[in-house]
Amino acid sequence: MEKKKHPRRSAKEEFLHAWNTKRGVTVVSLILRLSVILVLIAQVFNRNYENVFLCVLTLFLFTMPTMLERNLRIDFPDTLEIIILLFIYAAEILGEIGAYYVAFPHWDTVLHTLNGFLCAAIGFSMLDILNRRGNIKFHLSPVYLALMAFCFSMTVGVLWEFFEFSMDQLFLLDMQKDNVIPAIGSIMLDPTGGNRPTVLKNITDVIVVQADGTQVSLGLGGYLDVGLMDTMEDLFVNFIGALVFSVIGFFYLRGRGKGSFVKRFIPVLSEPESVEEAQGPDTP
Numbered sequence: 001m002e003k004k005k006h007p008r009r010s011a012k013e014e015f016l017h018a019w020n021t022k023r024g025v026t027v028v029s030l031i032l033r034l035s036v037i038l039v040l041i042a043q044v045f046n047r048n049y050e051n052v053f054l055c056v057l058t059l060f061l062f063t064m065p066t067m068l069e070r071n072l073r074i075d076f077p078d079t080l081e082i083i084i085l086l087f088i089y090a091a092e093i094l095g096e097i098g099a100y101y102v103a104f105p106h107w108d109t110v111l112h113t114l115n116g117f118l119c120a121a122i123g124f125s126m127l128d129i130l131n132r133r134g135n136i137k138f139h140l141s142p143v144y145l146a147l148m149a150f151c152f153s154m155t156v157g158v159l160w161e162f163f164e165f166s167m168d169q170l171f172l173l174d175m176q177k178d179n180v181i182p183a184i185g186s187i188m189l190d191p192t193g194g195n196r197p198t199v200l201k202n203i204t205d206v207i208v209v210q211a212d213g214t215q216v217s218l219g220l221g222g223y224l225d226v227g228l229m230d231t232m233e234d235l236f237v238n239f240i241g242a243l244v245f246s247v248i249g250f251f252y253l254r255g256r257g258k259g260s261f262v263k264r265f266i267p268v269l270s271e272p273e274s275v276e277e278a279q280g281p282d283t284p
Contacts, residue, residue: 116241123152
């Protein structure tokens with residue numbers, strides 16, 4: 001029997017469908033989009049075109065949950081979708097344009113922890129959906145499914161750190177934020193040229209000598225660590241977020257979906273609706 005194809009909704013029909021089925025998500029999305037547009041206009045007047053690009057990128061990223069729902073025929077829970085939208089806004093608009101990464105020292109840490117949690121949730125749900133499809137020829141145990149979700153989240157975290165490192169090396173953007181540390185140990189300082197680390201403690205200043213002989217005192221109160229501590233901290237908190245959701249997801253599978261809390265973060269398969277059903281009885 002041939003499967004009935006439903007006509008594609010217009011933009012108005014899509015909005016009405018979202019308003020009727022996901023009103024909370026729609027309100028949050030509209031508020032965030034309006035805020036981004038206002039920021040974009042301000043950045044155009046300031047001729048800060050890099051931030052204009054970030055605003056355009058943010059508006060595009062806001063469409064990703066809807067695109068994934070439509071193309072993969074899945075349904076994001078309202079809680080998960082709102083968190084994703086807020087995460088994008090916090091990272092791009094508040095973090096980059098609003099300089100929250102500098103103003104609030106733990107802003108980046110919180111976002112990376114949340115990223116680990118969200119990526120584990122998305123990876124978990126994608127595998128769970130495949131695992132439950134009748135036409136898929138493999139079935140994963142709850143332990144293995146949770147492990148794969150954890151690995152998916154960590155892989156996304158590592159790829160992001162690769163991206164930050166590449167941008168820093170190519171364009172000197174300092175996406176891997178530097179840290180000031182009071183002590184270092186390095187085998188490169190071993191006077192004998194051996195493999196024994198020489199330790200320098202209580203460092204209060206570092207003087208940089210440039211090729212032309214110019215000497216610059218950094219005046220930071222310690223040694224400048226270029227990105228390593230930031231990368232390791234990001235991966236560590238990503239690990240925590242991924243581990244937390246993987247454990248929760250494991251018990252969710254053991255109870256086969258009885259936990260109401262976890263359901264807020266796990267996309268499920270959705271059935272295609274007709275345009276008339278999406279519009280509702282009161283829609284002209």
